[in-house]
Amino acid sequence: MDFLTFAVQLLNGVQYGLVLFLVASGLTLVFGILGVINLAHGAFYMLGAYVAYWITSYTGSFWLALLGGVAIAFVVGLLLENVFIRRMYGRDHLAQVLLSFGFILVIDEVRQILFGKDVHSVATPDFLRGSIPLTDVLSYPVYRLAVSLFCLAIAAAIFFVIRYTRIGMIVRAGAENREMTRALGIRFDAVNRYVFAVGIVLAALGGIVIAPISTVYPGMGDSMLILSFVVVVLGGIGSVAGAAIGALLIGLADTFGKVFFPTFSSITVYLLMALVLLWRPNGILGKREV
Amino acid sequence: MANPMKQKVLPLLLVALAAALPFLAPTYYVQFSTRVFLLGLLAMSLNLVVGFGGLVSMCHAAFFGLAGYALALASPQSGPASLWLTLPLAVGVAALAALAIGGLSLRTRGIYFIMVTLAFGEMLFFLFHDTQIAGGSDGAYIYFKPEVAIAGVPLIDLENPRTFYWVALGLLVVFVMLLKALTNSAFGHALVAARNNERRARSLGFPIFRIRLTAFVISGALAGIAGYFAAAQYGFVAPQLLGWHLSATILVMVVLGGMRTVTGPLIGAVVLLGLEEVLKALTEHWKLIEGLIVIAIVLVLPGGVQDLADRVFGSATRRVDEPRSRPEKPAVPPGEPAAATREVEHA
Numbered sequence: 001m002d003f004l005t006f007a008v009q010l011l012n013g014v015q016y017g018l019v020l021f022l023v024a025s026g027l028t029l030v031f032g033i034l035g036v037i038n039l040a041h042g043a044f045y046m047l048g049a050y051v052a053y054w055i056t057s058y059t060g061s062f063w064l065a066l067l068g069g070v071a072i073a074f075v076v077g078l079l080l081e082n083v084f085i086r087r088m089y090g091r092d093h094l095a096q097v098l099l100s101f102g103f104i105l106v107i108d109e110v111r112q113i114l115f116g117k118d119v120h121s122v123a124t125p126d127f128l129r130g131s132i133p134l135t136d137v138l139s140y141p142v143y144r145l146a147v148s149l150f151c152l153a154i155a156a157a158i159f160f161v162i163r164y165t166r167i168g169m170i171v172r173a174g175a176e177n178r179e180m181t182r183a184l185g186i187r188f189d190a191v192n193r194y195v196f197a198v199g200i201v202l203a204a205l206g207g208i209v210i211a212p213i214s215t216v217y218p219g220m221g222d223s224m225l226i227l228s229f230v231v232v233v234l235g236g237i238g239s240v241a242g243a244a245i246g247a248l249l250i251g252l253a254d255t256f257g258k259v260f261f262p263t264f265s266s267i268t269v270y271l272l273m274a275l276v277l278l279w280r281p282n283g284i285l286g287k288r289e290v
Numbered sequence: 291m292a293n294p295m296k297q298k299v300l301p302l303l304l305v306a307l308a309a310a311l312p313f314l315a316p317t318y319y320v321q322f323s324t325r326v327f328l329l330g331l332l333a334m335s336l337n338l339v340v341g342f343g344g345l346v347s348m349c350h351a352a353f354f355g356l357a358g359y360a361l362a363l364a365s366p367q368s369g370p371a372s373l374w375l376t377l378p379l380a381v382g383v384a385a386l387a388a389l390a391i392g393g394l395s396l397r398t399r400g401i402y403f404i405m406v407t408l409a410f411g412e413m414l415f416f417l418f419h420d421t422q423i424a425g426g427s428d429g430a431y432i433y434f435k436p437e438v439a440i441a442g443v444p445l446i447d448l449e450n451p452r453t454f455y456w457v458a459l460g461l462l463v464v465f466v467m468l469l470k471a472l473t474n475s476a477f478g479h480a481l482v483a484a485r486n487n488e489r490r491a492r493s494l495g496f497p498i499f500r501i502r503l504t505a506f507v508i509s510g511a512l513a514g515i516a517g518y519f520a521a522a523q524y525g526f527v528a529p530q531l532l533g534w535h536l537s538a539t540i541l542v543m544v545v546l547g548g549m550r551t552v553t554g555p556l557i558g559a560v561v562l563l564g565l566e567e568v569l570k571a572l573t574e575h576w577k578l579i580e581g582l583i584v585i586a587i588v589l590v591l592p593g594g595v596q597d598l599a600d601r602v603f604g605s606a607t608r609r610v611d612e613p614r615s616r617p618e619k620p621a622v623p624p625g626e627p628a629a630a631t632r633e634v635e636h637a
């Protein structure tokens with residue numbers, strides 16, 4: 001493998017890792033702050049991709065799809081928090097697992113009714129079409145680069161909000177000590193609702209931006225869910241920085257796994273997870289066991 | 291509960307009734323009941339770790355499917371495989387997988403454990419889905435049911451659906467007795483003690499990790515027995531047998547039937563699969579309704595069908611701990627259990 005091919009694979013791995021981060025950060029926020037495990041996270045990722053397909057096929061505009069998808073995901077997130085998730089705070093994880101499994105069954109069937117089983121594709125937005133030529137045969141698509149930059153921007157926004165804003169302060173305080181935050185008269189419950197909705201938006205965003213790269217198909221949520229779980233396990237629950245490290249590791253392991261061991265590529269990421277579990281059971285940036 | 295009629299006579303009556311089914315029902319229902327029994331076996335195996343161990347495993351379908359694949363790979367295309375050889379092989383493979391996955395996953399707690407078991411289960415799914423082992427994503431056929439013979443003399447003919455049904459029923463009885471003995475033993479009590487208060491159990495000197503790992507391996511091996519016979523019954527294995535949708539479905543059975551008893555998950559399997567059968571006859575989109583029912587169970591009936599029975603028939607003894615079954619008004623403030631969980635997670 002010469003240097004340029006390696007560089008292209010590296011960029012692919014990083015881009016994949018960044019999209020993974022987008023989805024997994026939503027998952028880890030919901031875990032860390034609400035204490036809720038949401039198996040339907042992957043289903044919302046899939047839903048994002050389908051909404052992108054649906055809106056672009058009607059309007060032809062990817063930007064409308066991006067805006068519309070985010071708006072729909074946000075409203076759906078608020079609604080679900082208000083009706084269902086709110087009742088799950090403090091319930092055992094088993095109840096949360098089953099509730100979100102119920103969501104998956106419903107979402108999958110609704111998708112089946114609305115869009116059927118077919119595989120769809122979404123056109124790349126006009127001005128991001130084309131590739132950057134590297135050599136006579138190698139080139140790198142502009143859209144992939146744009147996705148990487150977009151994910152980086154979102155990551156920066158998440159870090160900024162959590163670290164430097166009042167809402168971020170409440171979120172951090174709530175994750176640290178729920179009762180104390182409430183006792184101090186901070187409207188933590190109102191923030192909860194938005195945290196869940198933002199989590200769903202991040203999942204859907206991942207699905208929207210990936211839609212023009214990969215295809216839109218029924219099982220796409222499942223594989224993303226599992227990979228996000230691996231990312232969160234690697235990074236440590238509730239740690240956004242950990243999710244970033246985990247996602248990049250998985251993105252690279254998966255991409256280079258496909259290059260070096262094509263037959264067993266789907267297993268490389270799990271082997272990585274097994275190794276990290278042996279080394280640090282609570283994740284790379286997780287709290288140490290007392 | 292100490293009523294001897296209820297404890298001894300009722301189960302015998304139920305088993306006798308079930309044994310008579312093949313004489314009363316058409317073959318379709320005999321085969322359907324066999325399927326229900328086999329998934330009931332799987333749910334009961336899972337409940338050893340979920341209900342008694344307090345460990346929410348999301349990879350039991352992998353043990354189930356792995357044993358099925360072991361049968362498929364060990365069966366020659368030209369004739370039946372011997373049950374005496376293939377069953378121990380299949381169960382051994384499932385137990386080994388449970389040992390490896392359990393050994394790693396049990397280093398974690400709570401939400402982590404759920405995610406890690408799910409991920410390792412999916413690893414096995416992808417192993418069969420993405421490679422060409424036993425037909426890859428298409429799956430593989432098992433042309434002949436395993437042969438049960440001693441010195442060349444066939445004892446049981448599994449090709450006969452009725453016989454297969456009785457074998458499944460027999461397994462059910464064996465599983466219930468085995469799991470009852472296990473959960474009533476010192477080992478079972480230690481497992482429950484670790485579930486109720488890990489820190490206390492640890493300070494009393496119980497080797498928690500070893501106890502849990504043992505339970506996990508036993509449970510995986512039992513899931514393997516269920517998977518072996520399920521694959522034999524379907525005559526077909528596909529990666530979906532190992533997938534996490536099945537793992538989640540049997541968790542629904544466990545919660546639906548009740549986690550605190552050995553036979554609860556069996557009831558859950560009967561109710562859920564019976565419900566699926568009815569829904570499938572009514573609508574093409576039965577999964578939508580099933581999903582809504584699962585959501586409703588979590589919100590309204592956290593104790594499963596036991597709750598429903600209590601509400602309908604109204605039990606006087608129930609009134610004492612009624613608040614437990616009301617999700618809208620938890621007896622403890624919402625924040626508290628989460629904090630308690632966190633404490634355990636990092637303990």
